[in-house]
Amino acid sequence: MKSRTAMGLALLLGTASLASAQSDKPEGRLTAELTFASIDATDKGYVHLGDMEQFRASVFAGMDYDEDRKLSFGEFAAWDPGFSTIAEAEGKSDTLTTAKKIVFAFWDRNGSGTISEPEMRFAVNADFRRADLDDSATLTEDEFIKGFAIIVAVRAALRPDL
Numbered sequence: 001m002k003s004r005t006a007m008g009l010a011l012l013l014g015t016a017s018l019a020s021a022q023s024d025k026p027e028g029r030l031t032a033e034l035t036f037a038s039i040d041a042t043d044k045g046y047v048h049l050g051d052m053e054q055f056r057a058s059v060f061a062g063m064d065y066d067e068d069r070k071l072s073f074g075e076f077a078a079w080d081p082g083f084s085t086i087a088e089a090e091g092k093s094d095t096l097t098t099a100k101k102i103v104f105a106f107w108d109r110n111g112s113g114t115i116s117e118p119e120m121r122f123a124v125n126a127d128f129r130r131a132d133l134d135d136s137a138t139l140t141e142d143e144f145i146k147g148f149a150i151i152v153a154v155r156a157a158l159r160p161d162l
Helices: 004-023 027-039 050-062 073-078 083-090 092-108 117-131 141-147 149-158
Strands: 046-048 138-140
Touching: 004 083, 027 050, 027 141, 027 149, 046 050, 050 073, 050 117, 073 092, 083 092, 083 149, 092 117, 092 149, 117 141, 138 141, 141 149
Parallel strands: none
Antiparallel strands: 046 138
């Protein structure tokens, strides 16, 4: 499972680099769009909580390198669909780290210094509901990019004008 998740994330990263070289869109926007596309595996044009839960479970498994069923900040911060490349190019690596620390702190509901699977599930579900502006129980790509907490935090850290 871990190798399949790692391979999928590597493919996502490679695709993001290739796509940004072939587009006029900002690389961060493309990375967010590709992240959405990987969640919307059946290409419906929207995602629902079931899609998010499948993606969350896969990401959690990929992040949990020591397989202890909880994420340290190091494990959480190491997962990156391409934002660190953008941060380095913008000279904002420290700003990206700060954004990740803020999201980590919000997701670590009990303040233990780790994120458990139930904590991550709760956070993703809460972020989903917050991003669902029209209360349709689905997220369009635009709602995901403009409202999902980790995407918003990274966008604010790297390019607040996007």
